[in-house]
Every structure is written in C-alpha cells, then in structure tokens.
Amino acid sequence: MxxxxxxxxxxxxxxLLVLNTLGSTGAETIVPLxxxxxxxxxxxxxxxxxxxxxxxNLRLRVRASAYLFLLTxxxxxxxxxxxxxxxxxxxxxRCARLALFVGTLWLLSRxxxxxxxxxxxxxxxxxxxxxxxxxxxxxxxGAALPDLYGGRLVGALWPLTPPQIGQYAAVIIGxxxxxxxxxxxxxxxxxxxxxxxxxxxxxxxxxxATLGLLVGLTLAIGSLALTSAAARxxxxxxxxxxxxxxxxxxxxxxxxxxxxxxxxxxxxxTGRAKVWDALLAAHRTVGEQxxxxxxxxxxxxxxxxxxxxxxxxxxxxxTGVALVAAVFVALGxxxxxxxxSLARACAIFLISYCALASxxxxxxxxxxxxxxxxxVAASLLTEPAPAAPLPMADPPRRRVPRxxxxxxxx
Numbered sequence: 001m002x003x004x005x006x007x008x009x010x011x012x013x014x015x016l017l018v019l020n021t022l023g024s025t026g027a028e029t030i031v032p033l034x035x036x037x038x039x040x041x042x043x044x045x046x047x048x049x050x051x052x053x054x055x056x057n058l059r060l061r062v063r064a065s066a067y068l069f070l071l072t073x074x075x076x077x078x079x080x081x082x083x084x085x086x087x088x089x090x091x092x093x094r095c096a097r098l099a100l101f102v103g104t105l106w107l108l109s110r111x112x113x114x115x116x117x118x119x120x121x122x123x124x125x126x127x128x129x130x131x132x133x134x135x136x137x138x139x140x141x142g143a144a145l146p147d148l149y150g151g152r153l154v155g156a157l158w159p160l161t162p163p164q165i166g167q168y169a170a171v172i173i174g175x176x177x178x179x180x181x182x183x184x185x186x187x188x189x190x191x192x193x194x195x196x197x198x199x200x201x202x203x204x205x206x207x208x209a210t211l212g213l214l215v216g217l218t219l220a221i222g223s224l225a226l227t228s229a230a231a232r233x234x235x236x237x238x239x240x241x242x243x244x245x246x247x248x249x250x251x252x253x254x255x256x257x258x259x260x261x262x263x264x265x266x267x268x269x270t271g272r273a274k275v276w277d278a279l280l281a282a283h284r285t286v287g288e289q290x291x292x293x294x295x296x297x298x299x300x301x302x303x304x305x306x307x308x309x310x311x312x313x314x315x316x317x318x319t320g321v322a323l324v325a326a327v328f329v330a331l332g333x334x335x336x337x338x339x340x341s342l343a344r345a346c347a348i349f350l351i352s353y354c355a356l357a358s359x360x361x362x363x364x365x366x367x368x369x370x371x372x373x374x375x376v377a378a379s380l381l382t383e384p385a386p387a388a389p390l391p392m393a394d395p396p397r398r399r400v401p402r403x404x405x406x407x408x409x410x
Contacts, residue, residue, distance in 0.1 A: 009056055010111055014121040016049035017104060018129065021369045026159030027149065030140050033159065043097065046367075050100050053107035063109040066330040067378035070323050071102045074365065077319040082294035091294035094366060098295070101367035105375050112379035114343055116184055119175055122376050126168040127193055130200055132157045133165055137203075145203070153203035163361060164369075166206025169197040170213035171373060174349045178220055181230050182342030208360045212353040220349035227340045272360065275303045279310055292317035298362040308358035312365035324364050328355055331374065334381045347377040 024038040062068075075098060082091035111117065136156030137144035143156040152162040176193045179185045201209060221238075224231035279300045292315045298305050305311045312320040331351050338344045350373045354364070363370040 009052060010108060010117075011121045011124070013049045013053045013056070013104065013108060014118065015125045015128075016045040016052070017101070017372060018125040018369070020046040020049065020101070021367055021372060022129070022158065022160065023164070024159070026161045026164070027146060027154035027156070028143065029159055030136065030143050030156050038159070046097060046100050046104070050104045050107070053104045057107045057110050060107070061110045062106050063112050063382055065109055065112070065378055065382065066334075067327060067374060068102065068106055068109060070327050070330065071105070071371070074316065074320060074323045075099055075102065077291045077316040077323075078295050078365075081288075081291040081316060084294075091296060094295035098367050101371070109379075109382075112382040113384045114380060114382050115384075116179065116343065116346070116380070118376045118379045119179070119346055122372070123172045123175055123179075123193060126172050127197070129158075129160075129168055130165070130172075130197055133160060133200060134196060150205075152205045153200060162204040163206050163208065166201050166204040166209030167212075167357065167361070167369060169201040169204070170206075170209040171350070171353060171369075173197050173201070174213055174217050174220070174353065175346060177217060177234075178342065178346050178349060181221065181224060181228060181234055182345070183230075184342065208357050212356045215356055216349040216353040219352045220345040223340055223348050224342070224345045231345075272306045275300055275305060276307060276310055279305065279314060288317065290317045290319055292320060295366060298366075305362050306360055308362050308364035308370070311362040316365050320365050327364075327374065331377055331381065335377075338381065343380040347380040350374065350377040350380075 020042045022042060024035050024042060075095065078095050078098060079092075082095050133144070133153065133155050136158075137153065140156050144153060145151050146154060149162055153165055154160060154162060155165065173194050176185070176190045176197075180187055180190045201213075217238075221231050221234060282300075292313065295315050298311045298315075300314060305314060308324070309321060312324050316323075328351065331347070335344055335347045335351060354370050354373050357370070358364055361370070362368075
C-alpha cells in the first residue's frame, strides 16, 4: 500500500467500527429491517475492519497505549464470567466481538500520533450517520418522531434511539467547535456540521447529551483559555448568550428539559433508579461479585440498566469496574499533565463527556461508541513517533595537493 492511500483506508476502517457500534435495536424503521440482518451487517463490518486493518499493518507495528492495555485486560473478567454460559452462548459471542474490536484498535494505533486525523474521521463518520437520521425525518416525519418515544427524534432508516442520536450529535458538535477555535478548520465548514447537528440534538430532547456537550466544552475551552485568544472570546460570548437565553427563554428551556415528566418520574431518572436499586440488592456469589455474570445485553430482569458502572459491575464484576476506572484515571492524568494544545482540549472534551454520560448510559465495558470516543482521546494524547535519523553522509574527501602525491613506481 502506498502512503497516499493508507490514510483513506484507515478512515474506512474507522467507519466500519462506527457501523459496528450502531446497535441492532431501536425504533421501528420505514422499511422493516430484521434484527438478524442488522446484526449480520454490524458484525460483518467488524470482521472487515479487522481484516483491512491487518492488511494495512501486516508487520503488526503498534504504539504503546495504557488505554488499549486496560481494554485488553478487560477481556479477562469478561471471558472468565462468560465461560460458564450462565448468560448463554451470546456472552461468548460478545467476548469474541470485544476481542476483535480491541484488536482492530491495536492495529490502528500505529497511526496514533497526537494529531487530529482520527478526530476528523470521527466527525465525518458520525455526521454521515446523522445524515441518515435527517433523511428519515424528511421522508417520513411520523416515523422519525413517533408517539412511542414521546415525539422525540429516532432513526427512521436505521433503528437508532434518541439517546444515540443525541450522543453522536453532541460529540461532533463539540469536536467541530474545538477545531475552529484551534484554527484547524474554517467557520463555514464547521457550521455545516454544527448547525444541523444542533437541530437534531434539540429534536431528540436528550438531556445527558446536552449536559455532556456543555460541560465537556466548558472544560475543554477552559484548558485553552490561557493560550488562545479565540478560546477566551468564544467562552465570553457563550456565557453571555447562555445568560440571555436563560432569562428570555426560561420557561421554554424548562419545558424542554422536563419533557413533560412529573417531578417523581424526573427524580428517579425515568425509572432508572428502581432498576439500579434492584440490581444492587440482588444476591451474588463471591465469584459473581469479582468477575460478574458475563457479557449480556446491558439489562437486568429485562429492563435496561442505563448506567455504565452498574452494567460493568453486573457483567464484569468489581474487576471490570476497577479497570474502567483505571481507563479514566490514565487518560485524565495524561491529559492534565500535557501542556495546553488543541489535541489536549479535544481529549478533555471526549473524556469528560464519556465520564458524565456514564451515569445514565451503558457501554464502557463492551464494544460501543463510548470506547471509540475514548480511543480518539487516546490517539490525541499519544506522543508523536520519533523521526527516523537521517543517514550519515560520507565525509568530504580531502583534496591532496599535486606536489604531495606519491608517484607510482612502474
């Protein structure tokens, strides 16, 4: 493979990983898609991604990464807990999927150099996903805003839930804004991504994604404020606009935030707290506490867990919780020790977004968009590879005066 084609193919591999993590359950689509077909497409995408990454990196050159090392260790409790088949053969299948997913990331780590290459791949791929959501809303508004989800935006062409759409929109909005502030893209190109994504985010009524976007951008821009005048100006204008909006549109913002829920329903996080209490109260053996019950569908008694830490505890035990916590400590610690830069700001945004979303969303213990977000953060925090030393030039030949040359004796 020549050097010019490699970046495009790496972007293709990243797009296939994104496709694999879209999931197979969600809203009803305009054209009904059998779940088996969707699973075949998503798993096929992962197999092709691993094969293509291996073809690009036949010499298995990888970059050292604490993030990938910890994800590899996370396979240990996953396999131990899944081996007894308490969660069925599906648990072993999910372990194989996670192994392929982590293996593909290891192969791609060869191109992790602290630059924004994977940030751009991330924005492009998730923007394409959002384009399918917008297309579905234009083709069939009724299917895209169903009463089943309270009129919130869903995927009408591919089964995507409102939290998924909100997550994708919030992440690429934040990254696009940071690229503008860092001078890596122009305002027009960023607006083409930010404006429609912001509209889709508002239509999903996803509070977690909105709060994650605001908190993540605040921390990321704050890390640039001391060295970037553009970041300081943006932060000042953002605070001013937020204050005006809070005063002028207070009632509308409150109605959007509550989504018509009662105070009781809102206080127990739309029923999540009841599931969490039942999960923590369930009897477990010592082995189940340490290693979990095996990789499942992130549910308890048929209800979604919707909390990454409790989902990891349920499926991979306290060992998995410790490893996931170590991921945040490692990435966060490296980010805080780096000097201010655009790469550091993007990493801080992604780490803080995933940390906040982990409270009401599951996915940190299995192949998911959240692990892809953190992989981009790890690529941004990787030190650039040292340049290859230049070959030593031959010393200049000393010219010997004619009178000093020895004559040959014939």
